[in-house]
Amino acid sequence: MTTHAIPYESQLCAQTIAFLRRLPGRLLIGGQWTPAQAGHTFTTYEPSTGQPLAEVYQAEAEDVDRAVAAARAAFEGPWRKITPLERERLLHRLADLIEQHAQELAEIETLDNGKPLSAGKAIDVPSTVDMFRYFAGWPTKIEGAVKPVSIPNRLNYTLREPVGVVGAIIPWNFPLSLISWKLGPALAAGNTVVLKPAEQTPLSAIRFCELVCEAGFPDGVVNLVQGPGEITGAALVAHVGVDKIAFTGSTEVGRLIMRAAAGNLKRLSLELGGKSPHIIFADANVPQAARVAAGAIFGNAGQSCNAGSRLFVQRNAYDQVVDIIAKRAGEIKVGAGMDPHTEMGPLTSAEHFERVTGYLRSGAEQGAVARVGGGRPAGVPEGGYFVSPTVFENVRDDMAIVREEIFGPVLVATPFDTLEEVAQRANATPYGLAAGVWTKDIAKAHKLAGLLQAGTVWVNCYSQFDPASPFGGYKQSGFGREMGHEALEHYLETKSVWVAM
Numbered sequence: 110m111t112t113h114a115i116p117y118e119s120q121l122c123a124q125t126i127a128f129l130r131r132l133p134g135r136l137l138i139g140g141q142w143t144p145a146q147a148g149h150t151f152t153t154y155e156p157s158t159g160q161p162l163a164e165v166y167q168a169e170a171e172d173v174d175r176a177v178a179a180a181r182a183a184f185e186g187p188w189r190k191i192t193p194l195e196r197e198r199l200l201h202r203l204a205d206l207i208e209q210h211a212q213e214l215a216e217i218e219t220l221d222n223g224k225p226l227s228a229g230k231a232i233d234v235p236s237t238v239d240m241f242r243y244f245a246g247w248p249t250k251i252e253g254a255v256k257p258v259s260i261p262n263r264l265n266y267t268l269r270e271p272v273g274v275v276g277a278i279i280p281w282n283f284p285l286s287l288i289s290w291k292l293g294p295a296l297a298a299g300n301t302v303v304l305k306p307a308e309q310t311p312l313s314a315i316r317f318c319e320l321v322c323e324a325g326f327p328d329g330v331v332n333l334v335q336g337p338g339e340i341t342g343a344a345l346v347a348h349v350g351v352d353k354i355a356f357t358g359s360t361e362v363g364r365l366i367m368r369a370a371a372g373n374l375k376r377l378s379l380e381l382g383g384k385s386p387h388i389i390f391a392d393a394n395v396p397q398a399a400r401v402a403a404g405a406i407f408g409n410a411g412q413s414c415n416a417g418s419r420l421f422v423q424r425n426a427y428d429q430v431v432d433i434i435a436k437r438a439g440e441i442k443v444g445a446g447m448d449p450h451t452e453m454g455p456l457t458s459a460e461h462f463e464r465v466t467g468y469l470r471s472g473a474e475q476g477a478v479a480r481v482g483g484g485r486p487a488g489v490p491e492g493g494y495f496v497s498p499t500v501f502e503n504v505r506d507d508m509a510i511v512r513e514e515i516f517g518p519v520l521v522a523t524p525f526d527t528l529e530e531v532a533q534r535a536n537a538t539p540y541g542l543a544a545g546v547w548t549k550d551i552a553k554a555h556k557l558a559g560l561l562q563a564g565t566v567w568v569n570c571y572s573q574f575d576p577a578s579p580f581g582g583y584k585q586s587g588f589g590r591e592m593g594h595e596a597l598e599h600y601l602e603t604k605s606v607w608v609a610m
């Protein structure tokens with residue numbers, strides 16, 4: 110088995126180094142860390158240099174089969190016998206362990222995904238802890254109801270029961286925190302899980318699953334399979350032993366999953382892409398709005414489903430807003446995630462780098478003008494997947510860079526005149542994930558919040574997330590909600606029980 114040099118070794122904590130030395134990454138099936146049956150592996154890369162980072166066993170259909178069987182056995186056996194209070198304790202123990210291993214988890218995420226270590230420590234790991242703590246509070250509060258039926262001498266009540274075996278499929282942009290978005294509600298509701306991370310970022314899931322075992326969850330409650338979507342993901346989605354697929358990823362793959370899940374009519378929740386409008390009126394706190402708008406597109410190198418990627422500014426504030434954003438874009442320190450000065454890391458994969466730079470070319474070809482950025486930044490490590498923070502002006506609503514999700518640090522900026530006009534243009538997209546509105550006029554803010562076709566609207570702020578607040582898409586940004594009790598609903602069935610009295 111190939112072993113790769115450990116990048117940035119002198120900067121890593123001892124636990125991270127020990128973790129990397131334990132690789133190749135195995136699958137977790139029924140509480141056992143096991144190689145894939147066929148013995149194939151795939152490589153994950155370090156995005157700041159493009160060098161191989163680690164090998165991970167690739168699960169094929171027979172491995173997925175074993176993982177689903179283990180999840181079913183746990184669901185019908187030990188997990189069912191665990192009381193709600195004990196489920197709460199286990200979820201809290203898991204949250205504690207994630208918190209205790211924060212440094213190591215953030216380092217693993219940076220090496221595999223590319224994001225700045227500071228971001229992993231400030232955002233990804235703490236939000237994962239918070240999510241498990243929030244859902245740890247739910248098992249003892251999931252209640253049925255007695256229904257006021259009108260048939261004489263009949264008692265009717267409802268039981269809330271877990272759906273069963275959940276296949277959780279997640280992308281590479283927030284690998285660790287998206288695990289918590291799925292597993293928090295799935296486990297709180299009493300389901301068992303087969304998790305499939307993205308092949309670009311398999312590593313934090315391995316360390317996470319080691320902590321699941323350490324927390325004391327019964328064998329088979331959480332299983333981990335790794336590998337490409339077309340092989341491992343597809344086997345999971347088609348498997349008749351899986352009751353529900355919880356998916357985050359692109360709209361295109363969401364559509365494939367809907368078709369493939371039809372065999373046994375799996376429950377589905379789909380959190381898909383976005384092209385979210387960020388709307389700034391001239392009567393807003395313009396400097397603050399512009400600063401936040403820059404963060405909304407350049408944070409996580411634009412690789413956020415809710416990135417504020419279409420900027421609409423009311424005409425007489427347009428120049429001021431774009432000046433501030435362009436200035437900020439030019440100042441952002443782009444570099445390796447392990448460099449403590451880095452504010453924006455590389456994109457996560459070579460393939461995605463090709464996709465984003467393709468959009469930079471298509472924007473220029475179609476007549477858009479890059480006010481700032483548009484290429485590769487200077488002074489970054491050789492071989493890394495770096496793109497400059499970019500602001501395109503002179504755009505038309507029919508350009509590919511305006512219509513399609515780029516998922517990179519690329520903003521398209523355009524002026525508007527009236528509320529009615531901007532509502533219509535903001536909604537002229539198949540997506541409907543999120544939107545931002547900046548104005549000091551509360552009537553205008555509420556009116557636009559009502560008109561926008563989006564699962565989340567932020568007013569005078571952006572990218573606010575909390576485990577208690579539901580998040581998800583309208584239109585082709587998917588269906589179902591993450592977080593809040595709304596998320597829990599997607600992991601529960603309702604049984605109606607009638608009793609003759």
Ligand code: NAP
Nearest residue numbers: 279280306307308337338342343358359362380381382414
């Ligand atoms: P993607 O290609 O759709 O992949 C997402 C996951 O699905 C990966 O684990 C992928 O595996 C797997 N997959 C691919 N093809 C599959 C198939 N045929 N059957 C089963 N699974 C399959 O998405 P991405 O490009 O990696 O991620 C970026 C997208 O995610 C963006 O569109 C973004 O907006 C969206 N996103 C949405 C949210 C949200 O909450 N709405 C959050 C984050 C990201 P492999 O990658 O290993 O092949």
Ligand code: MG
Nearest residue numbers: 153154221309
């Ligand atoms: Mg990687």
